[in-house]
Amino acid sequence: MTQADLGERVGATRQTIIAIEAEKYAPSLELAFKLARAFERRVDDVFQFHAKD
């Protein structure tokens, strides 16, 4: 699956998928759930929270 394909499936642009992969953009919960669903995984399998402090 390409970044463009994934973006199309979840309603985001390829640039947004790239920014999420590069950890330059934190997606909304809705988009995070859509991405997890696209990978057929749970949200916490795809995203992890790292506190900055």
Add this chain to the structure above:
Amino acid sequence: MSQHEKMAWWALASGILIWLFLLTRFTEGGRIADLPADHALGTYIQMIVLWIVASVVPAMFAAKHPQQTGKDERDRAIDALGDRWEGYVVVTAINVLIVHALARALYSDLTPSVPMPDLSSTTGLVFALLTTLFLADAVKRAIVLWQYRR
């Protein structure tokens, strides 16, 4: 470069060019000229026409290629940040103009160290307000471009 970035570059460049057009019309010898009201009105109408033309070009492209110009949540978040900074610039610039006008009225014998328009003239007031709007828009576009690039 995404279509949104290209549109932000277009808006920034066209905004700067239109402001330079205003600058050539409202100034003489590096100072804001006290022009007749009909000249200022004519320039303002020309500016509106230029601004509409500059806005129509990306709108036509967006209508032709809706799949490339649709905005997702990141685009909207970046736009919102740009809008917020645009608001900050407008508030700051208007307050600078207010302080300048009050200081000029209170201390008429002092010469400001920074060149400022004469807000008591119609041309000076119009140019200062239009410059505020163009400056705010330029800051918004710069913030948007920076957010796409970082």
